[in-house]
Amino acid sequence: MLAAVLILVIVFFTAFFIPNYGNDTSEEQETTSKAPQMKRLWSLAQTAMRERKPLKAEKALLTILKFDEKNAAAYNRLGILYAKEKHYKEAIECFEIAQSLDNNASSLHNVGLIYLETNKYEKAAMAFRQAIELEGDQPGRYIAYAKALEKIGERHKAAEALETAYSLNPTTVVLRHLLELYENFGDLENIELTRKRIDELQIAREKNVTKEAKPKRHLIRRAPKAEKAAKPTKVVKMNKTTTRATAKPPKKVAKKRKII
Numbered sequence: 001m002l003a004a005v006l007i008l009v010i011v012f013f014t015a016f017f018i019p020n021y022g023n024d025t026s027e028e029q030e031t032t033s034k035a036p037q038m039k040r041l042w043s044l045a046q047t048a049m050r051e052r053k054p055l056k057a058e059k060a061l062l063t064i065l066k067f068d069e070k071n072a073a074a075y076n077r078l079g080i081l082y083a084k085e086k087h088y089k090e091a092i093e094c095f096e097i098a099q100s101l102d103n104n105a106s107s108l109h110n111v112g113l114i115y116l117e118t119n120k121y122e123k124a125a126m127a128f129r130q131a132i133e134l135e136g137d138q139p140g141r142y143i144a145y146a147k148a149l150e151k152i153g154e155r156h157k158a159a160e161a162l163e164t165a166y167s168l169n170p171t172t173v174v175l176r177h178l179l180e181l182y183e184n185f186g187d188l189e190n191i192e193l194t195r196k197r198i199d200e201l202q203i204a205r206e207k208n209v210t211k212e213a214k215p216k217r218h219l220i221r222r223a224p225k226a227e228k229a230a231k232p233t234k235v236v237k238m239n240k241t242t243t244r245a246t247a248k249p250p251k252k253v254a255k256k257r258k259i260i
Helices: 003-017 021-050 054-067 072-084 090-102 105-117 123-136 139-151 155-168 171-184 188-213 240-246
Strands: none
Touching: 021 054, 021 072, 054 072, 072 090, 072 105, 105 123, 105 139, 123 139, 123 240, 139 155, 139 171, 155 171, 171 188
16 A cells, blocks of 8 residues: 555656656757748848848848847848838837847947938937947948037047048048048148148059059060071082092003913
8 A cells, every 4th residue: 555655656746846858859949940941031131122122121020030039130130121211210229129139339330320310410429439449440430430520510539530540441532531521611721631642642552553554574474586597508519520539430450461
């Protein structure tokens, strides 16, 4: 009797208190099975955005977020989609969620661009500054930051930001942004200096292009010299006299006559 009771107790304990690891395995298999579907949805969203089909792209991205609510990349892509469609409020919300999930400079920069587009210049400057603090080696971030600073009247800081952009990417494009800044504020002295810098940079670039266009001496193949024509061999004609003189005829043996 006691043995039967013990068996019942063991069966009850096994059934209700020992954890079932089979459920974890099934969840893992379910997550793994979603991977191909997620990849397919990403491809669908990117193709739809390239083909300018916003509704199709939005549907694919929202489906991704249904499977993965913490997918920062999907929120960021959805924010870009809304920004292109000029749904700025929804775009900012998506970028802010993406930023909260993954603290990256791209989301902050995108938020700054929307604030710049909607004339919220102080918020734009703040977003660009935070993006630069996270990733300060991108010249485009400094150019955008300079635009926002210019709008709120921070001319000197805007010029400093553009000079930093030029140090990272010394091109005439950056210098033209700087020239535009000085022209907007009527800074004649810096306008003249910046124009000279643009001209000098263009001249230097043209010289480099000319140097690269010239082939190097050691790469030039010289044409092989024409071989000298072989001198014709002189044919010495021997006249008959010379032949007789040089050629010695055999001696004739005189025959003795018989005396009878």
